[in-house]
Amino acid sequence: MISSVHLDTTADTNTKNYKSLWRQSIKRVISNIRSEKQSGKFSERIKHFNTKSIVMRRVIEDISSENTTTQIPKSIIDPNSVIKGLWDMIIGIVMLYVSIVTPLSMAFIETNTFDVLFWVDIAIDAIFAFDVIFNLNTYFLDEEGNIVVKRKEIFLNYLKGWLIVDVFTCIPFEILQLFTGGYSATNKLARMTKLRVLPRLFRVARLLKMVKHVRSSSFVQQLQLLFSLSHRIMQVLTMFTGTIICIHVIACFWYFVAKMNDFNSDTWIARYKFEDKDPGYLYLCSVYWAITTLTSVGYGDIVPRTQEEKAVAMCWMVFSVYFLSFIVGSISLIISELTEKTKFRDSLLAKADSFADESGISKELRNKVTNYISRNSDSFSAKVTDKSDLIQYFNSDIKLELVQSIHDGAYAAFEIFNKQGKDFLMRIIPLLDTIEYPSRSVIYSVGEHSCEIYFLLKGKVHHKHENNVFRVDNPGSYFGDYEMFKRISREYTVTAVMNTYLWVMKESIVDIIIEEFPGVYKEMIQNSIFNFKKTKAALAEIMVLKRMKGKSATETRKSISEKYESMLKEGESLDGRIQFPSLRFESEIDNLIQMLKYDRRVMKAIMRNLTKLGC
Template sequence: MAGGRRGLVAPQNTFLENIVRRSNVWTLSRRQTDTNFVLGNAQIVDWPIVYSNDGFCKLSGYHRAEVMQKSSTCSFMYGELTDRETMEKVRLTFENYEMNSFEILMYKKNRTPVWFFVKIAPIRNEQEKVVLFLCTFNDITAFKQPIEDDSYKGWGKFARLTRALTSSRGVLQQLQPTVHKGENVHKHSRLTEVLQLGSDILPQYKQETPKTPPHIILHYCAFKTTWDWVILILTFYTAIMVPYNVSFKTKQNNVAWLVVDSVVDVIFLVDIVLNFHTTFVGPAGEVISDPKLIRMNYLKTWFVIDLLSCLPYDVINAFENVDENWDPQDVTQGISSLFSSLKVVRLLRLGRVARKLDHYIEYGAAVLVLLVCVFGLAAHWLACIWYSIGDYEVIDEETNVARKDSWLYMLGETAGTPYRFNATGTGRWEGGPSKDSVYITSLYFTMTSLTSIGFGNISPTTDGEKIFAVAMMMIGSLLYATIFGNVTTIFQQMYANTNRYHEMLNSVRDFLKLYQVPKGLSERVMDYIASTWSMSRGIDTDKVLQICPKDMRADICVHLNRKVFKEHPAFRLASDGCLRALAMEFQTIHCAPGDLIYHAGESVDTLCFVVSGSLEVIQDDEVVAILGKGDVFGDVFWKEVTLAQSCANVRALTYCDLHVIKRDALQKVLEFYTPFSNHFSRNLLLTYNLRKRCFEAKWMLQTAEGCRAETKRSPCCSGRL
């Protein structure tokens, strides 16, 4: 399946995720405790807050729902000691779409005074139009002169001291980056440096395809596909040559083989390096291109196995003086044989085939070739073992007598190269068939045995040979029946889900073609099908839940909605029975970028909890809120009599998971569990209420700006504002 293999790469607006991620990178690099910021709409009167992160909420003491739609100048945190001149500078910065920084005294929700270093930066879209303001807050109270007073009395003295400190900018030297003397810095660049907000920290607010870092390789690109096939071929080469070299004791200091094996080892080492820079598909179906996540994923999965399979056993063994006349009494030769046997560890490279099977099974011819190769590989391994048994038993080491009933002895007589004792005065048995003849004969015997043909011209005679032959026949019957006898069944099982997926895709394509659906909408439909299939793997959740009894179904639903119940304080006092009743009514919705969850004027009959992703609320073509993980939107219909109509559009910016509950279902549960109903009504705060219209359109901003300009000329016009 292409969607599951490639991952989700549809264009999306990842502005919010980029701001949070890059701000965290900035934070860690400067050892700050937290990053606190809000986003304000630059196109609406009073620049309302459309998003605030958890750091700002924790710092200010306000809940996110309480600060949403308030002015991003944070005037609601001003107090009697806030400097009026600084307040005016903040307002002018917003009005002029400038980038600036301020040191200002503000108040938390509990009215505790705090000194903030506030940095304001405009955010532009693809048309270079300022659409948002990013305001970051750093608590610099520790840099201020402490006030030795246990109470909040004597504010006049405190005000005089703090205002005196405001005029001095020396405390900011510990917050601002160091600039070397003689460095020529442009004013705008210098200001950006002071704000610690470079172009890499301020992404544009626009729809774009996720970008891959330059040193990261896409796992589905042409280069990686070609490389995977090269690795597959070299893996089979290793699986063939390693058992052959170990069993037939080929000459280890052969320069040609040493060079070839060393080149193969280098290629597999390069593959390890590439795996540290190759994307992978995450659990949510998205393509993971973050280098840190890629490294951690590879280290926790295949790195150790790949490293063990790439150790230079041939190089180590080359330093041993290995001779074809192997003497088991020689300690040096025994160590050499041990190193030679350690090369079997290279067979761990077969794990590379296992992890890539989902790539190969999409092609029927490739599957058939792989099955045949597996069968041939099994015959090859068994042939190597068959020769090792014959080579061990052909000469009785205790009596130094050749066993004439051994298949190797009879093969030597037939081939005209019999075994002879002390033929050249070495005092050892010499002669015997050549290794090429022995290997071909061994492979012929294992093939005939595995396929249950068995002509009998080569047959086991010694006890060891007979035991091995029995085991090989059992293995052969299983392989033959599984691979060749049930090829049709294997294909059907491997392609069951894939066939359903492609049948659905074909039906959708025919539908789109028949009704001439526009290209843009067609692409959205196909992307939605691919993404939902990647998330659900074609599993019908409702059908599975219907199989389970009611009690078990409720437990599963509680587990599926555990993130909602744990993150929102409104559910903390709910009993087990209440949670189970609520969980049974919740539904999970997966949204693709660009999907509209609510249209303006549509009835709001659903309460939505955002579990992952980000969305934007659009009113009069203006973004009035950006919703992320943990936010709630909809309507407080448990407090209202009439059904509300949405005053804005809600559109997904990225891939989102929403847990939703219908109005009637929620009211039914609240009516039954009265104590929980009161707690729920008091503690559930909507991040955005779609019933309420909060702002007017752009023309109101233009009217306000005109009135301000008129006020400067005629003070009597100030009443309009």
């Protein structure tokens, strides 16, 4: 029950965090633009912008036309500057040191005046004091993204945040301790003064804040690329590091409460006769107690008895309830997202395997496609439903290799494909479906709806009229284009003579050609006219020869010619629907208008092109 409730809470928290990140990102963009405007860099960047976008051009003009900009004094620090980033890294390292060494020096390490730790603590106090000054001289962005450089407003904004804690942590307790009893091991008050280090532990939270702030820096990005760390892995590492630090701190506190009571008979050290054990063993026992309490195991072999021990144990148990629910909820969310990503990646790989089997690509290219999908699955849209959606995410190198590898470069056998550029080939060839037809199977029958063009890769097909074969096609030829372009039913039946492989160009692919390659579409129409005439001539010859057995060759040729002309007229030939002038078209729009007379689908392409032109 706790976990389910916490999952909802975690989701709400993540939503708020995303909103906060977006606000910060927008503020940073505005800040960078204004900073560059003052330095004169922004106007240079505008020159390199693609101003064809009307919206982008207006945005740039609006930003450029601002008459009032906030003047940043030289004494005010830019939070996005390199100096601020380096300083945050230094503070992060110092805070990491504080979170590890300070609890140890508080509990297990005996310190003396003017020893190494004394001077290190003085240096840390100085760094923290300088950090306060640094923050008081760093501008910030208000809720509207405006730069605030007035020191009074910076002070008030800092006061609402970490100012009090930061000031407290930079107080030199080491120097004050010299006037309050020194470092005597027998002075209980002196030991209590070691609680001065507690405020420094609050700065661990700033470490996480610092890490989140500098993750976008080039240094951190290079580290992530070097170790191939994803966002989720960074989250896991952050949670793991936070857990280790929390266990370390509470373990030191657990030993410290016994030390604070001079290890009397009621402390856990005395009760379990650990007085003579070395500090390493005692630290291990403290960590063991912290882990068993955190995980709610609680074997009972180390239990609290004194008031201080019970107080520490209760605080740790209360913290553990929240901590465990947070960890369980976060890990569950991460695992759920990773599972969804894994399922999505597996579905992409399954589509890629199906495409590879269908296309007969080489094993080397198949492995290359698989590796590409595995590495870049996060960039694929969840709307990938078929191979056409999948292929559009491949880079141009893979697409070109696919064209050359699919059925061993079978595209070259088709004149309509072989003379096209690589842009057309990369866009269209991988989209073609490969279908196998067994011997004597029907590819399509007379009267069927025509919505596909067939390209013969391997085998042989017969065109039949009234069960009579009048045309034979071999590899490198294609058919079915005329009926589909004219949007009429199939006029003949086509069957496979032997085991036959065909490329199938669906209507959706033709629509892509209409929109993106209108010149190729025009050529396909012209070829369909030629195929139509050749088919009619073959059919006329077969029909006349069958009817005029025993007639002279002259009469037969005349009858074939008359039958051919009659069939052209009766079939409402494509030539009658559209006339292509001999002169060369001067624009794609002219091509589209001419083709519109024949195919209404071209209107959609015209509208899309006009929209792109801003009409």
